[in-house]
Amino acid sequence: MPRRRRRPSAMAAALALALLFPAGAACARKPAADPACLAGVLKFEHRDAEAGPEKPWATETASAADWELWSGTSQLATGRTDADGTFVACGGESSYADMRLxxxxxxxxxxxVVTDRTxxxxxxxxxxxxxxxxxxxxVGVVEVPKKMASAWHIIDTLGLLYAKRAGTSSCWTRQCERLTVVWGPAPSDDAGYFDQGGTDAVILAGDMPDSEHVVLxxxxxxxxxxxxxxWLPEADNCQVHFVESRSSPTCAWVEGFPDALAAYTLGDRRFVHEDGNAVAIDPDASWDTGDAVQGRVAGALLDLWxxxxxxxxxxxxxxxxxERSSTFDEYFAVDRPTADPPLSTTGEAAEVVEEWGL
Ligand SMILES: [Zn+2]
Structure with a gap:
């Protein structure tokens, strides 16, 4: 019986293909392995209120700031700068006629940071x-245009708070919401507050972002x-309030916590105004006494922490x-013991409260 001619085995076919088309070459697409990229560092200038009333100009790198990579009318990629302000923004192709960030x-x-509240x-x-x-x-250093540079100073300053937020989630809190700040370069009297129940944004204007304490x-x-x-407690007698002055226990709590937050985040126990004048969170004879003074609440929080x-x-x-607290006293006496594990209200903790006159 004549031998049938056998068809080549699958293995032989694969071997033949491998010889014809050496590894990779047969099915490799155009080289995405070496894409076209723009690399550089994003910087901004700002006036430094923390350095004093002369507010010298300072240059900083912009950390965790968004970038978009474009070619013509096509968006190729998005990303964020690294902690040192550097970026490497790559498209999917090996070359582009034009690219910009x-x-x-x-x-x-x-x-x-948005330009206005509407x-x-x-x-x-x-x-x-x-x-x-x-x-x-x-592309080297990309500098934010001076007229809008404060917006990046705000983003960068908020990044300092985010780094301190406690916990490892990728959100600020379990609400997982974005913090929106309204800021424009024109000064405004209707600014310098958190617009609770309205836009729920922080409203800043003009030179306010010169002070990182104000932003924070x-x-x-x-x-x-x-x-x-x-939720925030109703704060009595809180329209005008100062670090060293008596307002009310509720006002001292809702203003003392942010004062402490700014000092803690920056490692700088002061409140610095946008004009560079500062109040140390360190009472002297001129300070009002009692638990209605926000600076005393801030100082006690800082010392407890x-x-x-x-x-x-x-x-x-x-x-x-x-646990929501309406006053420092409620935070200290009622709510600290409910922490897990409980936070101390005796010994050294009680001494802190005593020292601050709360
Ligand atoms: Zn405030």
Missing amino acids: RFPSASGDLSE KRARHTFDSATVTDVVGRRD HEAGHWFQWELYGH AGPDGGTWDATIALMSH
Whole structure:
């Protein structure tokens, strides 16, 4: 019986193909392995109120700031700058006739700065367009235009608070909402507050962002409101209030916490005004006495966190996410014992309260 001619086995066929088309070459697409990228560092200038009333200009790198990569009318990619302000923004192709970066004043889902309270548009600018990009092109320093630079100073300052927020979630709190700040360069009397129940945004204007304490204080109102599940106590006698002056126990609590938050975040125990004048959170004979003084509440919080609470505010932040307090006294005497594990109200903790006259 004649032998039938056998068809080549599958293995032989594969071998033949492998010989014809060496590894990878047969089915590799155009090289995405070496995409066209723009690399650089984002910087902004701001006047530094923390340095004193002369407010010297300072240059900083913009951490965790959003970027978009564009070619013509196509958005190729989005991302955020690294902690040192650097970015490497890559398209999907190996070359582009033109590429540019667009920077909106935002940091992912965490925070954004919008131009006004109705339009909710972000401050935005484009880098110079780079042509005939192949591989990685270094564009060096990209500087935020001066007229909108305070928006990036705000984003950067809020990043300092986010780093201190306590916990490891990718959100501010379990509400997981974005912090919106309204800011424009024109000065306004209707600014410098958290617009609770309105836009629920922090409203800033003009030179206010020169002070990181001011930015953090107002963000602190929003943060407390978030931790408390969209609630803040009714604050009596709180229209005008000062670090060293008597207002009311509720006002001292809702203003003292943000004062402490700003000092804690910056490691700078003062309240610094936008003009660079500052009040140390360290009472002297001119301070009012009692538990209706916000600076005393702030100082006691800072000392509790630094001492008996083990050097961090984390336990207080965790407590605030399930216990609302209307006054410092309620926070200390009623709510601290409900923390898990309980926060001390005796010994060193009681001494702190005594020292601050609360
Ligand atoms: Zn306030």
